[in-house]
Amino acid sequence: MAPKVSKEHINQRRADILEAAKQVFCKKGFEPTTMKDVVDASGMSRGGVYQYFPNTEEMMRAILEDGMIEFNHHLSNLLSRHEQVWHAINEYIDLHKNAPSDHFGIVTYEYFVTCWRNHERRNYLQHRYSFGINYFIQFIQTGVDRGQFKPLQPVSVIAKFMMNVLDGLLLEQSLVNLNDQEKEDQYDALRFYLRTVLQINDKRMQKE
């Protein structure tokens, strides 16, 4: 009879496998990674890994789902720590700017860029995109609800624009050499847009 395995143990094994998969994806890229690569990196048996995930596609989805939950928590946390939503946005932008480049962002990009010719993956991206946008909409809408933002464009438009710019900056930083000043300048351009479109008065802010 197989020994009883605790729920914690199962979760820990799952997390270990996903961590190993993430490391291999970041080294080789998603498409070139095989199940054997992940098995080797995990230090577990082949059967042990397959018990949790049948292929790398499922591993990638699980990592992305976990990341999405974390992203939502992160935004909620920012909003609960800052009365001024503009400060929350700035902290978010700073974290994005200073995020250590572990390559996982660009791995995710590479995974999704094939969607135009991979319909099943495209459906998943569509779902993920809608969720991500909705989190950003809620984030900005909180500033409107708190009477701090007076947007000159619809909040959903601003949220999409912000997400597009941030995704682009991640891509740019992964693919071309930008020095720190160039990087800083691009985030400033985003802040310039947001400050104008949300009608932020920085002087008023400082009194908070």
Place this chain on the structure above:
Amino acid sequence: MAPKVSKEHINQRRADILEAAKQVFCKKGFEPTTMKDVVDASGMSRGGVYQYFPNTEEMMRAILEDGMIEFNHHLSNLLSRHEQVWHAINEYIDLHKNAPSDHFGIVTYEYFVTCWRNHERRNYLQHRYSFGINYFIQFIQTGVDRGQFKPLQPVSVIAKFMMNVLDGLLLEQSLVNLNDQEKEDQYDALRFYLRTVLQINDKRMQKE
């Protein structure tokens, strides 16, 4: 003795091969395309195609180089047709928005997104990025030189931001379903940023 082949004939054959390659790339994606696919699509002999290009990588580079020359001509042409550079920018943005989706934009994206793990290709992207940015800088700088723009951020920052946003919109349109209004709104957001940062007075413009 081989018959003499005119320069025009050589150029035409080269163009035909690249057109066939482009069509296959747009259907299958760059990475999955083999030389055999291109030979079949071109209707030429294997030897005939290899005489011009040793591999699909060289074909892709040639298509991208031709596109870069075209891009530069296109911007120059816009500037010579519009006294008001703001109108030239708007025409450029409209063309970008209404460009027929032949998938080649997203194919190019997919080609470059692997740069983080393909160093030789990364060098090429760096070179291409610098050229593209410089064309955009010249484009915007013309408006400054003509006394029409009073930029609140450095022109190079604005040019990079504009390129980042436009590339992101191309990617978004290829990967997720945006309706026409959502698409229009995103271009409006870019115009909002540019109008503010360049200090464009639309009312003054209309008198042109």
